[in-house]
Amino acid sequence: MAPDYKHVRVRDYLRGLVAHELVVGDTIPSERELCERFAVSRMTVRQAIDALVNEGLLHREQGRGTFVAPPRTDMELRLVGFGDDMRRRGMSPHTELLDAETVEAPWDVAEALELEPGAAVHHVQRLGWADGRPMALEEAWVPATIFPHLLDGAPDAFPESLYATFRDHGHDPNWGEDTVSASDASAHEAELLRLGRGARTVLRIARRTFADQVACAFSRSCYRADRYTLWVPLTAPNPVVTPRTQGAATSTVDASPTGAARTIQEVRR
Template sequence: MSTAADAAPAHRSDRLRAYLTELVRELAVGDLVPSERELTARFGVARTTVRRVVDVLVAEGLLERAQGRGTFVAPPRADFQMRITTFGEEVRRRGMTPGSRVLVAVTLPAPAGVADTLALDPGALVHRVQRLRTADGEPWAVEDAWIPAGLAPQLLHGGVPESLDAALRAHGHPPTDGAETISAADATEEERRLLGMPGTRAVLRIDRRTFAHDVPLIHSLTSFRGDRYAMFVPLDGARSPGPVGG
């Protein structure tokens, strides 16, 4: 009889995803799912593979993470699947001119949560880039991005590149896929100040993880002004043959 350890790596990750998807159906909202360490041992895959599968299920709204507590079955919610685009690409697509003001650009030891997200050893060096993103000079978003310094040690030399994706591609690490969690939240005091939002207003928060296959490239958290940003999501639906009506 074959075991999880006997299967090819790609098949193991498929089996892991199928297992977690079925487990979500069996458990109740808020129930704890097995830890990354348990899943790594059970399915014989790398921890980065486990994290990537969980990232996808988090993005799909099946699971949710609680820092320091674990991963749980998520309550039902609406979410979207989209292709990877940069802020600049999205703004240009709207016929506007993108811009940035660098707030933080530093290389430092990764905080524990960042190291875990990027599958790094504790204390490994990361680049942190925080920017105020603008469209036609108007503030649209605050972006905070973390990149493993080992992938591009000279990334910040000479200034922050306009596109982190393009810069990593130039260093031989082209982004191939990613996962996003999108949610609405009240703006923090700093976000209201930077985005020019008087009073308490909602922001759209996008938590994105970008990969080059199984290698984590960027973890970013971007807060968009709710009154300046809208998502366009094309929907495809299969139509069964039959009378037209309704």
């Protein structure tokens, strides 16, 4: 039996409406209108709409209807804070401090920060806003031995940018490691990020931030998947050069456990 692609026609029609006729916040035609226009069942129409909701092109509001969603923001992984990243995109950011306290590092946090289990760390939870909308929820741990006074001004005068604070104290973040995954938001995360029932997927990024060989922060963030797409620039690998003469220089990639990938020039004598 051949597969039924009727929902694809409905989906592509709606995609065209969003691209050429509708604007953000407009409602799409009703399910009844779409059923009549394409002579298909309501189940087929819902399948098409579900696909576009999952893509982030549309969003549903319970009891109100389905609307054209705001465009997604490309998320290029950079070693910058939330505020700087949003400003680079022409958006107005605001960071809301949810919690800040000094605690004993759990074993996984201690391992990430290369500390002894139970070492003192500053634990910070923040909600990132851009243009008046919640965009990201961040949980970060910072070694108390390196930044003992980080929480002195909390909550009233907590710094907007942790990276700027690190630089001010002589630890300039210059490399890091990210691990990216996707999953459904918890009920608490969905409430803070104001996620509707049909848009509960979030992008999760676990990051270790280093200043040279010092681990200065470990963070776990979740971003609204309906507002972000992950963009990763790729380049072709460098060719492997094998020296043929005495005194030639070779280039290799350091893949040491520190994770700092850098080019090393070695001169053969």
